[in-house]
Amino acid sequence: MKNTKWFKDAVIYQIYPRSFKDSNDDGMGDIKGIISKLDYLKNLGINCVWLSPVYESPNRDNGYDISDYYSIQKMFGTMDDFKLMLSEMHKRGIRLIMDLVMNHTSDQHPWFKSALNDVNSPYRDYYIFRKGKGKKEPNNWTGFFGGKAWEYTPNTDSYYLHLFTKEQPDLNWDNPKVREEFIKVIRFWCDLGVDGFRCDVINIISKDQRFLNQKGWALLKGGKYFINGPHLHEYLNQINKEALSHYDSMTVGETVFSNMDDMKKLTGEDRDELSMVFNFDHTSTDCFFGVKWLMRKFSLTRWKKALGKYQVGLQDIGWNSLFYENHDQRRSVGRFNTDGKEYREISAKMLATSVYFLKGTPFIYEGQELGMTNSDITDMKDYQDVETFNIYKTARELHLPKSYLKKAIPNGARDNARTPMQWDDSEYAGFSNHQPWLKVNANKSFINVKESISNPSSIYHYYQKLIKVRQEEKLVKDGIYEDLLPKSKKIYAYLRKGKDESLLVLANYSKDTIRLNLKEVNKPHKVLLNNYSEFSSDKLLPYQGIVLKIHNK
Numbered sequence: 001m002k003n004t005k006w007f008k009d010a011v012i013y014q015i016y017p018r019s020f021k022d023s024n025d026d027g028m029g030d031i032k033g034i035i036s037k038l039d040y041l042k043n044l045g046i047n048c049v050w051l052s053p054v055y056e057s058p059n060r061d062n063g064y065d066i067s068d069y070y071s072i073q074k075m076f077g078t079m080d081d082f083k084l085m086l087s088e089m090h091k092r093g094i095r096l097i098m099d100l101v102m103n104h105t106s107d108q109h110p111w112f113k114s115a116l117n118d119v120n121s122p123y124r125d126y127y128i129f130r131k132g133k134g135k136k137e138p139n140n141w142t143g144f145f146g147g148k149a150w151e152y153t154p155n156t157d158s159y160y161l162h163l164f165t166k167e168q169p170d171l172n173w174d175n176p177k178v179r180e181e182f183i184k185v186i187r188f189w190c191d192l193g194v195d196g197f198r199c200d201v202i203n204i205i206s207k208d209q210r211f212l213n214q215k216g217w218a219l220l221k222g223g224k225y226f227i228n229g230p231h232l233h234e235y236l237n238q239i240n241k242e243a244l245s246h247y248d249s250m251t252v253g254e255t256v257f258s259n260m261d262d263m264k265k266l267t268g269e270d271r272d273e274l275s276m277v278f279n280f281d282h283t284s285t286d287c288f289f290g291v292k293w294l295m296r297k298f299s300l301t302r303w304k305k306a307l308g309k310y311q312v313g314l315q316d317i318g319w320n321s322l323f324y325e326n327h328d329q330r331r332s333v334g335r336f337n338t339d340g341k342e343y344r345e346i347s348a349k350m351l352a353t354s355v356y357f358l359k360g361t362p363f364i365y366e367g368q369e370l371g372m373t374n375s376d377i378t379d380m381k382d383y384q385d386v387e388t389f390n391i392y393k394t395a396r397e398l399h400l401p402k403s404y405l406k407k408a409i410p411n412g413a414r415d416n417a418r419t420p421m422q423w424d425d426s427e428y429a430g431f432s433n434h435q436p437w438l439k440v441n442a443n444k445s446f447i448n449v450k451e452s453i454s455n456p457s458s459i460y461h462y463y464q465k466l467i468k469v470r471q472e473e474k475l476v477k478d479g480i481y482e483d484l485l486p487k488s489k490k491i492y493a494y495l496r497k498g499k500d501e502s503l504l505v506l507a508n509y510s511k512d513t514i515r516l517n518l519k520e521v522n523k524p525h526k527v528l529l530n531n532y533s534e535f536s537s538d539k540l541l542p543y544q545g546i547v548l549k550i551h552n553k
């Protein structure tokens with residue numbers, strides 16, 4: 001089937017299923033819950049959903065540890081529920097992309113169970129088992145959640161590689177059978193009508209087979225040998241050719257520590273690998289070395305540079321994703337220079353304005369459209385995320401001071417973004433009638449869907465409008481990006497240039513009123529979007545965000 005590139009017109013909403021809506025009052029979100037909220041999503045204006053994993057899983061990492069790629073996890077519902085959800089989505093003009101974790105499986109997957117203790121198992125070579133060096137691991141690689149990336153298995157006196165928890169063994173993509181398995185998995189879901197995939201940590205699937213030690217200082221040791229590894233592009237091309245290209249599907253790859261060269265290859269329109277990728281350069285502008293535990297003051301110039309780099313670099317070559325929240329990131333309220341208090345709503349609208357008029361496909365994470373905030377958990381025991389526990393343990397082993405952890409954990413915990421969706425102000429925020437799996441934020445009393453819908457100046461209604469404007473303006477898709485004030489520490493001003501007309505996007509990332517002196521503003525223009533009711537061409541109000549359509553002459 002011809003690929004129609006519908007993803008360029010998509011506005012994608014990410015659902016984290018366990019936190020979205022609980023239909024059977026067990027405290028856990030589920031598929032029937034999602035079905036009951038499809039009209040809400042339709043009214044927001046989105047036309048595609050990215051669903052975090054709902055496959056069978058022991059949930060060591062909330063579903064990112066899959067034990068059966070062909071079935072739906074019972075706590076989320078049944079395959080029939082899934083099919084109903086898909087058809088109810090399609091009925092409303094909403095497409096569905098699934099989250100596919102291909103780098104690793106759960107240790108409870110039958111492949112791994114068979115491989116673990118039997119060197120002759122046909123599945124042994126699906127994973128990466130190696131002999132140790134004396135009494136030590138095969139090499140010095142470390143994992144994303146802290147600690148060593150190898151686990152010793154006494155029965156066969158060997159180690160297996162796991163770049164996440166030890167319950168998430170890495171697959172061996174150099175084994176053609178592993179690639180065949182995923183070609184089958186992709187075909188299975190596409191045959192059911194699924195419209196594409198978000199491919200988890202896809203740029204680490206190909207490991208340099210020499211398994212060398214990484215010398216010198218690095219927080220993630222070994223990265224040099226598995227990030228954008230030797231056969232990455234070849235394997236993705238095969239998956240595309242043998243599975244994806246047979247459907248009108250899209251893919252977005254999650255790429256960690258990506259670089260321009262690989263981004264061009266991964267998303268290049270003439271290369272048949274992925275439709276687009278998520279990179280984290282911009283969300284890493286408030287930390288050192290791309291590691292969120294190493295906190296650093298946000299800088300707008302770094303932010304603009306990170307976003308702009310791919311706008312320019314992929315122009316006419318590939319396609320960008322546009323996002324600043326997801327289930328791994330802390331909430332954007334109070335982040336990226338926005339305000340968590342007086343200007344919470346205004347600054348959230350500004351942020352959306354300045355990012356979603358870039359070139360690419362917007363992704364909105366559940367609750368972002370309400371300005372939901374970080375979790376208000378204060379007690380370690382209320383956290384649920386395995387990453388938080390592992391990092392806490394590693395930090396204690398390294399004797400890092402408690403005062404550091406007191407700041408770093410509430411800042412970096414992924415549960416910040418995973419608290420139950422706030423539908424109303426009732427005890428469990430309308431998410432459930434039962435105590436949810438993760439603590440509801442007390443600010444559900446005023447940050448919730450019910451309030452947002454009834455309040456015409458809410459973030460929710462602004463998002464509705466933003467999506468509409470975006471969909472109506474061809475320049476959003478085609479206009480050439482130009483940063484007008486790259487050095488400004490408070491203003492993000494850019495053009496999306498067309499032949500006769502252009503879009504001018506202005507955003508004030510500060511609490512100050514800022515004088516403007518831009519000749520573009522004085523050209524004949526029409527205001528398409530504004531988070532204030534007024535606009536004057538010589539200044540921007542605190543956190544003002546605005547989109548103008550201007551005549552080029």
Ligand code: TEU
Pocket residue numbers: 061064065101144164200201254256292327328387414
């Ligand atoms: O995330 C990959 C990833 O790199 C993040 O785990 C990141 O290192 C971490 O969130 C930093 O805090 C993907 C999924 O999005 C994540 O939820 C999974 O835990 C992970 O892969 C393993 O599948």
